[in-house]
Amino acid sequence: MSQIMLLHGWVLFFIPVLLLFLAAFCFLTLFRTSYLSKELIIQRRKIRILLFISRAIIFSCIVLAIAYPFRDEIVETPGDPRVTILVDNSSSMTVFDTEFVSELVHDLRQQIPVTVKYIGRGTDSLIGDGIVSYMEPNTNLLMVTDGQSTGGFGYGDVLMKTSELNVTISSINLTGILQDVGVAIYGPSKTVSDYENVYTIHFNTFNTKDVSYSVSVDGAVLYDKTSSSSENELSQRFSEGDHKIEVEVKGDDAFSMNNIFYKTVHIVEKPKVLLISEKTDPLKSILEELYDLEVVKSLPSGSLDEYYAVIVNDIAASSLQGLTDLTEFLVDGNGMLVVGGSHSFNKGEYTGSLFESLLPVEYGIANNTRGNANIVLVIDVSGSASGSRIEYKGGFVKEVKDRVSQMDITKALTIDILDQLALGNRVGVIAFSDKPFLVSEMNPLYTNKDELKDKISRIQAQEGASTLDEGLKGAYDLLVGLEGDSNIVVMSDGFASNNKKNTLELIDYIADAGIKVHSVGVGRTRVNINENFLEDVAKEGKGFYFLADETNKFKLLFGDLGEVGEGEALDLMVLDSNHFITKNMDPSAVLYGYNMVVPKRNAQMLISTDFGSPALSVWRYGLGRVATFNVFSGSSLGELLDSKNSRLVSRAINWIVGDPERKKENYVHIPDTRIGEESFIMVRSDAVPVARDLEFVRIEKDLYRAGFIPLERGFDELFGRPFSVNYELEYARTGPNPDFDQFISSTGGKVFKPEDDRGIVEYVKSVSKRRKIKRVSYAWIVLGVGLMIFLVELGFRRFWEDALLR
Numbered sequence: 061m062s063q064i065m066l067l068h069g070w071v072l073f074f075i076p077v078l079l080l081f082l083a084a085f086c087f088l089t090l091f092r093t094s095y096l097s098k099e100l101i102i103q104r105r106k107i108r109i110l111l112f113i114s115r116a117i118i119f120s121c122i123v124l125a126i127a128y129p130f131r132d133e134i135v136e137t138p139g140d141p142r143v144t145i146l147v148d149n150s151s152s153m154t155v156f157d158t159e160f161v162s163e164l165v166h167d168l169r170q171q172i173p174v175t176v177k178y179i180g181r182g183t184d185s186l187i188g189d190g191i192v193s194y195m196e197p198n199t200n201l202l203m204v205t206d207g208q209s210t211g212g213f214g215y216g217d218v219l220m221k222t223s224e225l226n227v228t229i230s231s232i233n234l235t236g237i238l239q240d241v242g243v244a245i246y247g248p249s250k251t252v253s254d255y256e257n258v259y260t261i262h263f264n265t266f267n268t269k270d271v272s273y274s275v276s277v278d279g280a281v282l283y284d285k286t287s288s289s290s291e292n293e294l295s296q297r298f299s300e301g302d303h304k305i306e307v308e309v310k311g312d313d314a315f316s317m318n319n320i321f322y323k324t325v326h327i328v329e330k331p332k333v334l335l336i337s338e339k340t341d342p343l344k345s346i347l348e349e350l351y352d353l354e355v356v357k358s359l360p361s362g363s364l365d366e367y368y369a370v371i372v373n374d375i376a377a378s379s380l381q382g383l384t385d386l387t388e389f390l391v392d393g394n395g396m397l398v399v400g401g402s403h404s405f406n407k408g409e410y411t412g413s414l415f416e417s418l419l420p421v422e423y424g425i426a427n428n429t430r431g432n433a434n435i436v437l438v439i440d441v442s443g444s445a446s447g448s449r450i451e452y453k454g455g456f457v458k459e460v461k462d463r464v465s466q467m468d469i470t471k472a473l474t475i476d477i478l479d480q481l482a483l484g485n486r487v488g489v490i491a492f493s494d495k496p497f498l499v500s501e502m503n504p505l506y507t508n509k510d511e512l513k514d515k516i517s518r519i520q521a522q523e524g525a526s527t528l529d530e531g532l533k534g535a536y537d538l539l540v541g542l543e544g545d546s547n548i549v550v551m552s553d554g555f556a557s558n559n560k561k562n563t564l565e566l567i568d569y570i571a572d573a574g575i576k577v578h579s580v581g582v583g584r585t586r587v588n589i590n591e592n593f594l595e596d597v598a599k600e601g602k603g604f605y606f607l608a609d610e611t612n613k614f615k616l617l618f619g620d621l622g623e624v625g626e627g628e629a630l631d632l633m634v635l636d637s638n639h640f641i642t643k644n645m646d647p648s649a650v651l652y653g654y655n656m657v658v659p660k661r662n663a664q665m666l667i668s669t670d671f672g673s674p675a676l677s678v679w680r681y682g683l684g685r686v687a688t689f690n691v692f693s694g695s696s697l698g699e700l701l702d703s704k705n706s707r708l709v710s711r712a713i714n715w716i717v718g719d720p721e722r723k724k725e726n727y728v729h730i731p732d733t734r735i736g737e738e739s740f741i742m743v744r745s746d747a748v749p750v751a752r753d754l755e756f757v758r759i760e761k762d763l764y765r766a767g768f769i770p771l772e773r774g775f776d777e778l779f780g781r782p783f784s785v786n787y788e789l790e791y792a793r794t795g796p797n798p799d800f801d802q803f804i805s806s807t808g809g810k811v812f813k814p815e816d817d818r819g820i821v822e823y824v825k826s827v828s829k830r831r832k833i834k835r836v837s838y839a840w841i842v843l844g845v846g847l848m849i850f851l852v853e854l855g856f857r858r859f860w861e862d863a864l865l866r
Contacts, residue, residue: 064838067128078119086112114853121846125839132833139828142173143820144194148187148205150180152794155266155314156234160814161204164232167817172824180205183736183790187800188213195227200824202812203231207800210789215803216560216593222807228827230809230820231801239267240794241309242318244786249323249732250720251298252330252350259294259323261307263287266795272310278303284310300327302782304775318791322775322784324732331720332366333713336380337373342701343399346709347371351717364389368717374401374695376408383414390418390684395716399697400690405655420663420679421688423656433485433545433618434502436535437474440552440582441467441519442493442526467521470551470582473608475513477549477580480615481505487512488538493522496534502542526555526806528563528597532570532577539575546575547618550597553583554590555806567600577601578617582608590802595638602662604635616672630654630691631670641678641687641711642666649699651675655690676712685716725762730783733770737789740767741778751778 066072086108145168147161161176168174179190187205189212194201209215222229247259263271274284275294282294296305302324309319333351335344336359347353354367358379364370364386372380380386390396398404398419410416411423474489481487483506489499499515500508532548539546548570567577579597583589591605598605606613613635632647647667659665659677667676669691678687689697689712700709721727726744733739743749743764749756754766770776770785777783801811808827812820 064129064131067130069127071123071127075120075123078123079116082112082115082119086115110856111853114849117849118846118853121842121849125842125846129838129842131836131838133836134833140198141200141821141825141828142175143168143200143202143824144175144177145202145204146190146194147176147178148180148185148190148203149178150185150208150210151183151315151790152185152206152208153180155236155238155240155794156206157237158204158234160232164814164817168820171817171821183210183788185210185790186212188215188218191218191229192221195221195225197225197227198828199225199227200827201227201229201809202820203229203804204234205231205800206234206795207231207797207803208790208793208795209797209800215799216555216590219555219803219806227807228809229804229807230823231804231811232814233811234796235814236267236795238314239265240314240318241265241268241271241311242315242787242792242794243273243307243309243321244792245294245305245307245321245323247294247323248325250326250328252720253300253327254297255349257296257298257325259296259305261292261294263290263292263309264318264793264795265290268313274308274310276306276308298325298327302326304782304784314794315787315791317773317787318794320773321786322732322773324775324782324784326781328720331368331717333717334360334364334367334370335373336370336375338375338379338403339373339695341373341696343371343373343697343709346701346706347713350710350713359383359386361385364394365392365723367394368720368723369395369397369713371713372396372398372404374399374404374408374692376403377410377413377415380415383418387414387418390686391682393683393718393722395685395718396687397713397716398686398688399692400655400657400688401692401695402653405657405690407655418681418686419660419688420677420686421657421659421674421690424658433547434488434539434542435481435485435547435549435618436488436490436502436538437477438531438535438548438550438552439470439474439489439491439499439516439519440493440526440528440531440550441470441491441497441522465521466553466582467519469608471516471519473580473582473611474516474551477611477614478505478509478513478516480612481618482620483509485618486542486544488535489516490531490534490538491519491522492527492531492534494527494530496530497522498534502538526552528552529566532563532566536570536573536575540573547603548575548577548601549614550577550579550594551582552579552594553802554579554581554592554594554597555802560593560596564596564600567597571600571602575601576603578603579605580608580611581605590799599638605638616668616670628652630675632667632675632691633670634666635668636664636666639664639666639678641676641708641715645708645711647700647705647708649702649705651691651693651698651700653692653694657688657690676708678712678715685718687712687716728779728781730778730781732784732786734786735770735773735788738767738769739783740765743779749779754778 145165165174165176177194179187185208187207187209191201192213242264244262245259246262248257251257265271270286270288272286275282277296305323305325307321330350330352333347333353335347335353335355337355338357344355359382361382362385370386370389404410406423416422485505486502487505488502489512491497491499499519500512528550535548570577577597578601579594581589581591581594595605613633616633630651632649634642634645636642654669654673657674659674663677663679665674665677669675675691676687676689678685692698697709699705724744729742731739743756744762745764746762749764754768756764756766759765773785773787775782775784804811810823
């Protein structure tokens with residue numbers, strides 16, 4: 061119950077003034093009573109006192125009534141319980157039983173108003189667009205869909221609009237009646253000859269387990285096999301020229317068009333790479349396999365334009381003269397890899413040199429007893445962090461209520477992060493839902509660690525949308541103006557209801573102020589985490605993204621790591637697993653040497669040693685790409701060059717090389733595509749290209765582009781360059797989309813069985829209830845009290861006057 065308030069409280073200031081006038085009126089006339097007897101004077105004085113008291117109360121009641129005392133009460137009304145059913149008519153829905161829809165609509169219409177609309181058609185599944193088009197304030201939507209969207213509004217954008225319009229979205233748990241297998245191939249489309257390429261064959265299965273398939277290269281069958289795994293590897297070497305890979309799934313299923321996937325591989329000339337090395341090194345054999353390698357002992361003078369990249373292998377600064385050409389080489393968009401060792405970096409007089417200015421690292425000793433950082437932990441306590449989750453199993457989804465809520469998990473992870481931090485760090489905590497809540501101000505952790513843990517453990521989930529902007533603003537307010545390294549750590553499932561573009565712009569502003577933003581994905585499974593958004597948060601904030609089971613990596617960033625002695629074993633830990641170089645990489649190499657360097661402000665430390673020093677760092681210099689390895693064993697990269705770990709080195713070199721055809725005077729680039737999707741062909745030529753039904757536009761000197769939309773599956777070619785056309789995106793993912801059901805949960809909706817019409821009605825009625833604020837006035841009660849006292853006074857005066865007459 062809310063407290064009683066005054067609408068015009070300032071009126072009460074008149075009460076003392078009125079009381080003064082009333083006192084003057086009641087008591088000044090007592091001085092003109094010399095003609096009365098003493099007994100009558102005493103009696104009259106008593107009457108005047110009683111009169112003053114009653115009139116004071118009466119006038120006070122009148123003034124208080126004018127001040128208008130009131131209380132706001134929340135009144136609940138039934139609202140408008142109605143539901144709009146959105147039925148997905150796209151082709152991928154064929155695998156589900158949807159015969160129940162007409163009966164469900166009939167049963168619901170017996171109880172509440174129902175509107176039926178259709179979204180999606182054929183191979184167009186713009187689910188987000190369909191939802192937005194039927195949104196109205198206070199709408200209840202019931203989805204009959206697999207949630208597999210082929211474009212348009214993303215579910216995060218839709219979630220923002222549901223919060224603005226107070227829309228709840230529920231869905232029907234569909235039953236599969238057909239089985240389907242879709243196949244796709246992922247791997248390099250450009251490579252060099254006689255190199256072992258690894259491709260991933262991915263199967264999207266629904267209502268089936270084992271998959272029989274065949275793999276063909278250039279029309280020749282490599283093998284037929286049966287697999288129960290969703291992913292299988294294909295290793296293949298290619299000779300010069302263009303090649304075609306085809307994977308075909310055997311057997312009958314719902315859609316035959318997604319049983320075949322086509323991929324083209326273009327073999328390019330080995331890019332020319334310059335290796336500067338004074339020693340024989342196993343690195344050379346890896347480079348010779350991939351590149352047209354030239355080896356020198358010092359940096360040559362003159363232009364480096366013929367090379368795609370320069371690799372400096374443990375070379376002292378004295379052998380790197382004439383850096384002007386190297387600087388221009390990088391600015392123009394080429395690459396450089398610097399491999400550390402006993403003759404480079406701090407051991408090769410790089411400190412303060414022009415060459416060091418080109419690198420993502422500089423001389424410095426990794427602070428293994430960290431404790432001078434400012435850290436704000438930002439905890440999502442919105443409804444999306446409550447105790448419900450979506451479980452995906454056997455092709456079906458269901459909402460699960462857990463005894464241990466996600467909020468409890470979030471708090472436990474936050475406390476675990478606290479335990480990773482050095483005690484000298486200054487730590488603050490902000491919780492947020494649709495507004496920020498200050499949990500703790502910034503304090504050195506050694507002064508209040510136990511108190512901070514207790515405060516975090518007492519945080520409760522709050523009603524309201526997950527508005528990350530508010531949490532970030534609260535954290536920024538705590539950090540702005542503080543000296544030292546400042547960081548924000550966001551603990552969330554990533555299903556924020558605010559505009560993602562605006563959030564990322566805010567993070568960019570925060571990062572420009574020198575504050576890094578890290579993110580931790582909190583969820584029981586990765587299905588329940590919007591990883592793409594959280595990765596964007598970390599990328600824009602120049603920080604790192606970690607899963608919940610990777611919080612030990614915060615010790616590398618902000619913890620006490622102790623000292624490492626010369627020659628001690630160094631394990632490697634990937635800090636940024638979203639970069640091209642480190643994606644899906646888990647290096648097992650153990651090394652025994654390192655250079656004393658620290659990453660520069662705008663650099664990315666992709667891999668760290670287990671005591672916090674940089675192992676692999678990258679950055680952009682002009683248009684160029686620069687990477688450094690700062691760990692080694694003896695005179696080489698040691699175990700990083702063995703068969704288990706050499707892919708990391710190869711990827712780093714591929715990253716600095718970039719497009720291996722960018723220096724060609726004439727080339728044709730056509731990416732593999734899908735039916736109905738607009739594709740673009742790029743041609744470098746000294747004249748405008750001419751081809752069938754294509755209109756080329758020049759986008760820069762000697763570079764032309766034309767768009768086209770393929771209509772048939774299979775292999776095709778333009779200007780002698782083959783490309784593949786695969787089935788529509790609609791058939792790439794059949795079965796329920798688990799991300800969609802997490803989205804349903806985030807809007808406050810539920811997943812219902814088709815026959816649960818009563819449950820749907822009860823839910824719609826419950827969420828349709830509206831709460832209104834009703835203002836209840838107490839002015840009449842105050843006036844009534846004043847009137848009652850006035851009537852009592854009149855009666856008393858009449859009685860007293862009658863007594864005098866007697």
